[in-house]
Amino acid sequence: MILQIAILVVKILLLVGILLGGFAYLSLVERRLLGFFQLRLGPNRVGPEGLLQPIADAIKMMLKEDLMPLGADPWVFRMAPVIAGFAALSVDAVIPFGAPIHLFGQTITLDIANPDIGLLIAFALSSLGVYGLVLGGWASQNKYSLLGGIRATAQIISYELAMGLSVMGVLLMAHTANLEGIVLAQRAHGWFWLPQILPFLIYTTTAIAETNRTPFDLPEAESELVAGYHTEYSGMRFALFYVAEYINVITQCGLIVTLFFGGWLGPSFLPPIIWYFIKVGIGVFVFIWIRATLPRFRYDKLMSFGWKVLLPAAFVYFLGTAAFVSGVL
């Protein structure tokens, strides 16, 4: 019993450590890759190839003054980044990142929890992340922040629908909402990205929108809203919003890999956990690639694209999958 709890605590600490470390180096990788995409070098001065840049950034963020506008609502202002960070970190608890391993005579599953409705829990927790954005925007009492928060709300609510509908086909094919069950079903039936190609594309699009990244970064559109919902934040509170955004990217890539690309499955010359990290790495690279390539959407185009294209397409494909799985077709 005590051993079980100890293993759980170690797993939680490891996961949070991996995610925070992943965030730190993802920020560096993204800046360097964006540099290469734009035919420049990116940060390469701190340490060899800029490898110590995240540490320098972290020290800078911690030493910066923590400012709060005079008219801000202090309680909500301080809570907002915490909510965003919590929602981002907690989702990963249900994603299996490797096959169960055997250690000290114990079978250790490589996830924090493995509930029957893991996918729904992941959706529920990630849907709470929008509170951080909207509350941060409101509490700053700044019109740009407020506009950013309100844009975030409208955008995330709109795209969450298409996102939820696009994974329904995967649930139908796997006959379970358990994420490990979905991975194992893909071992039996092949990876789901091919039979679910349209939902996969829709899910990726909505995942980019949910993480507020270009071309869907309207909540923080710097040419219109200064920095959107986190305009008034500085120091570690600002950094927490960044942590949340990057960890959301890692999480969404993890979910895409788990739902459509067989999770930790792969040829046996590498351990499953390595396959999982390779796949997530490829996903993150594609996210950065898309950011470097596409310009920002116009707001009305964003809304009509979400409601009039993604949502009906996801719904039709879902109905088709349902007919196919149930044997009607």
Next chain:
Amino acid sequence: MVGFAIIGVLLLIAGISVVVARQPVYSALALVGVTLGLAMIYLMLSADFLAVAQVIVYAGAIMVLFLFVVTLLTAGKEDKEPADTLAGQRWAGALFGLLVGGALAVDAVLHPAPKIAAPVVPGFGGLHAVGEALWGPAFVMLAGVALLLLTAVLGVLMLNHPEAAEKIAGHRRTTPPGVTVSPAEGEDGA
């Protein structure tokens, strides 16, 4: 039981602060707290699907829309106590509320419902049980409610969007030929 007591107290605090808070955003946040607490109680009853549905639907969608509206309404405004237009209405309201609550409590003690003692079906509130309830015998009711809600949405559209309403009604209220009237022009003329 201890967990229920803790969550119950937290729920009561959140519920009371929904009503008491002067700042509408705080009220909305307290309401989010209420929905999350309810989800906890569902979890403790091992109705895990209901708990997750509660969080996704209420905390993740409906309350976000509440906040959307509330933040727009209260941006940069003072939150002052509104004037009491009807003298003593709060005390009267509290009194009648207590009376109704007391009457309900007395009735519940005098006539306990026999069915509450019966155990729920196994897996109640889980993914399969909810699915079977919704898509099995209760499907007609579910479809009815869905139609009703769809009608309500269309009704709001008709009421708030006269142009769309005309389009849906098939240009029945056509203007005489040669006269083009749009709402903006009408306002300009007035």
